[in-house]
Amino acid sequence: MNGEDHQLNQINFAFSKQSEIYDDYESSNNVLRWMRQQVYDVALKYLNPGNTILELNSGTGTDAVFFAKNGFNVFCTDLSDGMIHKIQIKIDKENLNDKIRVQKCSFTELYKLSGEKFDFVFSNFGGLNCIDDLRKVINHFSNLLKINGKVMLVIMPPVCLWELLQIFRGKFKFAFRRFNKSGTLSNVEGFTFKTYYYSKSDIKKFLGNNFQIVHQQGLAFFTPLPQMEKIQKKFPKLLKLLNKLDESLSRFFPFNLTGDHLILVAEYSPTKNQN
Numbered sequence: 001m002n003g004e005d006h007q008l009n010q011i012n013f014a015f016s017k018q019s020e021i022y023d024d025y026e027s028s029n030n031v032l033r034w035m036r037q038q039v040y041d042v043a044l045k046y047l048n049p050g051n052t053i054l055e056l057n058s059g060t061g062t063d064a065v066f067f068a069k070n071g072f073n074v075f076c077t078d079l080s081d082g083m084i085h086k087i088q089i090k091i092d093k094e095n096l097n098d099k100i101r102v103q104k105c106s107f108t109e110l111y112k113l114s115g116e117k118f119d120f121v122f123s124n125f126g127g128l129n130c131i132d133d134l135r136k137v138i139n140h141f142s143n144l145l146k147i148n149g150k151v152m153l154v155i156m157p158p159v160c161l162w163e164l165l166q167i168f169r170g171k172f173k174f175a176f177r178r179f180n181k182s183g184t185l186s187n188v189e190g191f192t193f194k195t196y197y198y199s200k201s202d203i204k205k206f207l208g209n210n211f212q213i214v215h216q217q218g219l220a221f222f223t224p225l226p227q228m229e230k231i232q233k234k235f236p237k238l239l240k241l242l243n244k245l246d247e248s249l250s251r252f253f254p255f256n257l258t259g260d261h262l263i264l265v266a267e268y269s270p271t272k273n274q275n
């Protein structure tokens with residue numbers, strides 16, 4: 001098995017195991033719920049009634065259900081068998097078979113989809129940080145999007161204040177892990193695979209001239225990381241204040257380039273000589 005297949009296998013095992021606890025963990029985590037709401041606020045600004053959405057790395061289908069309940073048609077994809085199973089259970093339970101379709105597919109193999117074009121390609125909460133070269137995914141976008149369609153990526157950038165602050169606790173490796181261009185080993189549910197971090201300028205370069213970035217925003221610059229649960233529990237008022245600070249400043253430089261995640265929306269508007 002080559003290195004890429006090994007990485008994909010590990011991801012499948014890790015997230016299939018995590019799918020069992022994923023939704024319960026999120027519902028008990030104020031930061032994660034706040035982050036997801038920030039993502040929805042942006043997505044709803046750029047979606048139009050009746051739009052079709054292709055969701056990459058859909059996880060347990062939380063976003064797909066949200067979009068479907070807001071009237072959109074969603075095509076979910078993910079690599080993990082466990083995640084795909086969870087989405088299917090949700091679709092049946094919520095009776096959303098006419099709004100959500102699901103297919104197991106790696107975002108590196110989007111050519112396997114039927115050739116359909118979408119209004120919106122969406123990837124949430126760092127699924128794309130699992131790929132060593134983001135171009136392996138981005139190169140599919142022009143075949144998947146309608147003209148003036150949009151892509152919305154929620155991805156972890158290299159600079160994250162809360163991780164850098166860990167130098168004061170002597171955790172140097174963790175503090176600088178996002179800067180390792182050749183990837184950082186992550187451990188999810190006992191399975192290891194590499195994660196890679198992408199800046200706005202990396203993504204802009206990979207998207208090329210046919211895409212214009214129309215929205216950029218940091219997600220959780222002041223707000224502590226979701227896994228810092230002690231802070232959430234001990235200082236709920238402080239947490240609300242930090243959420244408000246993020247809500248006010250996340251669209252302005254330099255807060256629009258950094259945070260736990262970065263939200264980017266780009267419009268596909270191919271130039272005439274390239275089409």
Ligand SMILES: C[S@@+](CC[C@H](N)C(=O)[O-])C[C@H]1O[C@@H](n2cnc3c(N)ncnc32)[C@H](O)[C@@H]1O
Nearest residue numbers: 015057058059078079080106107124125127130
């Ligand atoms: C942190 S979870 C995020 C899930 C979901 N987007 C959310 O917001 O809850 C990352 C997801 O990325 C998926 N993933 C990782 N690599 C992938 C790949 N090559 N193709 C498709 N999905 C992948 C994992 O299976 C997992 O479901």
